[in-house]
Amino acid sequence: MNIRNISIIAHVDHGKTTLVDFLLRQAGTFAQHQSVTDRVMDSGDLERERGITILAKNTAVQVGDTKINIVDTPGHADFGGEVERIMNMVDGALLLVDAAEGALPQTRFVLQKALAQDLKIIVVINKVDRPEVRGTGRMQEVINQVFDLFVELGANEDQADFPIVFACSREGWCTTNEEEVPLLLSKEMKGDLKPIFDLVLEKVPAPKVEDVGGFQMMVSNISYSDYLGSLAIGRIRSGSIKKGARLIRKSENENRQETSESFSADKIFTFQGLKQVEVDELVAGDIGIVSGTDGFKIGDTVVSDAVVPALPRIAVEKPTLAMIFSVNTSPFSGREGEAVQSRKLRDRLMREVRGNVALRFEDTEAPDQFRVLARGELQLAILIEQMRREGMEFMVAKPVVIQTKGPNGETLEPIETVVMDIPEEVMGDVSQLFQKRKGILTSYEPFPGQNEASRKRLRLEFDIPTRGLLGTRSKFMTVTKGEGIISSFLKGFEEVRGEFLHRINGSLISDRTGKMVEYAMLGLEDRGVFFFPPNTEVYEGMVVGEHTRDNDLNVNVCREKKLTNIRAASADTFVVLAGLRKMTLETCIEWIDEDEWIEITPQNVRVRKKVLASNMRSTVRVDRG
Numbered sequence: 001m002n003i004r005n006i007s008i009i010a011h012v013d014h015g016k017t018t019l020v021d022f023l024l025r026q027a028g029t030f031a032q033h034q035s036v037t038d039r040v041m042d043s044g045d046l047e048r049e050r051g052i053t054i055l056a057k058n059t060a061v062q063v064g065d066t067k068i069n070i071v072d073t074p075g076h077a078d079f080g081g082e083v084e085r086i087m088n089m090v091d092g093a094l095l096l097v098d099a100a101e102g103a104l105p106q107t108r109f110v111l112q113k114a115l116a117q118d119l120k121i122i123v124v125i126n127k128v129d130r131p132e133v134r135g136t137g138r139m140q141e142v143i144n145q146v147f148d149l150f151v152e153l154g155a156n157e158d159q160a161d162f163p164i165v166f167a168c169s170r171e172g173w174c175t176t177n178e179e180e181v182p183l184l185l186s187k188e189m190k191g192d193l194k195p196i197f198d199l200v201l202e203k204v205p206a207p208k209v210e211d212v213g214g215f216q217m218m219v220s221n222i223s224y225s226d227y228l229g230s231l232a233i234g235r236i237r238s239g240s241i242k243k244g245a246r247l248i249r250k251s252e253n254e255n256r257q258e259t260s261e262s263f264s265a266d267k268i269f270t271f272q273g274l275k276q277v278e279v280d281e282l283v284a285g286d287i288g289i290v291s292g293t294d295g296f297k298i299g300d301t302v303v304s305d306a307v308v309p310a311l312p313r314i315a316v317e318k319p320t321l322a323m324i325f326s327v328n329t330s331p332f333s334g335r336e337g338e339a340v341q342s343r344k345l346r347d348r349l350m351r352e353v354r355g356n357v358a359l360r361f362e363d364t365e366a367p368d369q370f371r372v373l374a375r376g377e378l379q380l381a382i383l384i385e386q387m388r389r390e391g392m393e394f395m396v397a398k399p400v401v402i403q404t405k406g407p408n409g410e411t412l413e414p415i416e417t418v419v420m421d422i423p424e425e426v427m428g429d430v431s432q433l434f435q436k437r438k439g440i441l442t443s444y445e446p447f448p449g450q451n452e453a454s455r456k457r458l459r460l461e462f463d464i465p466t467r468g469l470l471g472t473r474s475k476f477m478t479v480t481k482g483e484g485i486i487s488s489f490l491k492g493f494e495e496v497r498g499e500f501l502h503r504i505n506g507s508l509i510s511d512r513t514g515k516m517v518e519y520a521m522l523g524l525e526d527r528g529v530f531f532f533p534p535n536t537e538v539y540e541g542m543v544v545g546e547h548t549r550d551n552d553l554n555v556n557v558c559r560e561k562k563l564t565n566i567r568a569a570s571a572d573t574f575v576v577l578a579g580l581r582k583m584t585l586e587t588c589i590e591w592i593d594e595d596e597w598i599e600i601t602p603q604n605v606r607v608r609k610k611v612l613a614s615n616m617r618s619t620v621r622v623d624r625g
């Protein structure tokens with residue numbers, strides 16, 4: 001059997017999953033009558049809701065007598081661990097680059113990982129239909145930029161001599177000849193993705209098969225089946241097995257000591273289109289799926305014989321953020337979901353960490369609080385969202401950046417390079433936003449490839465502590481009116497840049513338990529903005545809004561109007577609250593301070609003070625720089 005194993009890698013939104021749709025369609029994976037949803041690989045609920053890929057996923061197509069295993073990966077930096085863990089499954093990668101946006105931070109990250117694995121890389125200049133690209137010479141600029149990136153990342157001569165394809169993945173065509181692009185765009189020529197299939201077959205080497213004295217497969221991904229339990233997905237390096245074979249899972253325990261577990265591979269599968277089909281045999285070179293134990297951990301090696309060595313575990317970049325997860329101790333605990341006990345919360349988090357190489361788990365001094373280390377706020381938000389959809393109630397604290405010590409004992413903090421494209425007119429506001437948080441502007445240029453007609457846009461780069469970047473995404477979106485794009489990469493660790501204000505405003509806090517009353521809220525309107533509408537149930541210590549000043553304010557939001565006469569009451573119904581600020585999970589994560597928790601239930605997200613009783617806590621927030 002001829003096999004090729006490739007991954008599709010890129011910065012977020014550059015069109016990976018859309019390209020996979022058309023690779024599947026054109027390889028005849030779907031029957032004629034079958035209607036296929038867009039971005040069919042984004043099968044998770046949260047993926048579909050948010051329009052982004054979160055987990056790397058496998059598929060496979062048949063082209064002539066060759067099977068091409070394809071791994072679609074996420075492009076958002078927070079899910080970079082997904083890209084890292086699948087790299088050892090493949091021998092080649094399609095590196096997509098948006099023809100207008102060019103190479104961005106995650107392009108660099110994924111390319112660096114691909115080069116380190118010595119993958120054969122095919123560069124796909126995608127979205128050539130974008131108006132900013134047509135007739136501007138932008139495609140050549142982007143090719144040069146990508147070439148420079150290869151060189152900067154230490155690519156060898158062979159790697160830097162990459163084949164180039166120009167594509168419109170949304171319409172399912174591509175060409176290796178730049179001059180054909182206008183003809184394809186104007187539909188004078190009809191195109192398809194054959195040039196990509198051809199290049200994969202020609203340039204990506206067939207999987208190297210070793211013989212290490214038996215079956216050997218590294219677990220690069222774990223999925224779950226209701227019938228079979230845990231499933232290990234990985235590329236078979238050596239040997240073959242038949243269904244039902246006795247296997248050994250070589251792993252390590254918490255103290256890094258080797259462990260092993262025997263099991264029998266009751267069922268084995270390979271990928272075929274979007275399906276996992278049961279097979280009788282798995283052979284070296286292919287990507288296979290093995291069932292038989294619930295113990296699989298990413299990075300384990302599955303072997304047929306004790307003498308077959310374990311492969312080195314997958315090494316990934318270290319987490320940069322830590323967040324405390326706690327049992328829900330709020331007065332409403334257990335009302336809207338299952339208020340899980342610490343044991344169950346711990347088990348749930350441990351399970352997540354087993355299947356996600358980019359996360360780490362730590363116990364804390366408190367028996368009902370656990371620390372999860374992650375890559376970013378979005379990664380944590382996705383985990384939280386998943387847990388609440390499972391019906392759980394719990395609390396999380398403000399994420400904190402993980403600092404390290406320098407050679408002379410000085411404290412170092414992570415610094416990121418932020419790249420953003422913004423409309424020119426918001427330049428001042430954007431600079432102010434980042435400079436207030438110790439950001440330093442390092443590059444400023446008109447957005448490349450603009451034509452006369454397009455609005456003036458700028459590309460800016462800042463160096464900024466990760467600490468300063470936390471909680472700025474939604475502010476950035478507000479300041480740029482949703483027209484900015486922003487991404488970043490970890491530049492390294494530098495000496496701590498000093499204090500700055502995380503949040504200027506204090507909280508409005510309910511001083512009692514009850515229901516919010518419109519009359520009371522109107523009376524407090526000039527004190528700040530509320531997060532909830534009237535009739536919301538509140539408890540003492542629950543944050544109901546943001547104060548206009550920098551201290552906290554305990555307020556009575558439950559005060560009823562004394563009914564002196566009926567007329568006044570009816571007149572009031574015409575008064576409407578000026579505005580509520582709806583706080584989503586992500587805005588809460590950005591907003592909260594150290595002395596607050598986010599309480600999460602299947603129905604609600606609330607911010608509360610860690611200390612609930614108003615007479616037990618200060619309203620002066622001294623930690624505010």
Ligand SMILES: Nc1nc2c(ncn2[C@@H]2O[C@H](COP(=O)(O)OP(=O)(O)OP(=O)(O)O)[C@@H](O)[C@H]2O)c(=O)[nH]1
Binds near residue numbers: 039051052075127168
């Ligand atoms: N103009 C244009 N838009 C495209 C093209 N290909 C994809 N898009 C759009 O770009 C957006 C992102 O596409 P996806 O396929 O989800 O991108 P992705 O790289 O998989 O994104 P992540 O997995 O979240 O990193 C969608 O709105 C697509 O419709 C293209 O060739 N031209």
Ligand SMILES: [Mg+2]
Binds near residue numbers: 072
């Ligand atoms: Mg995607």
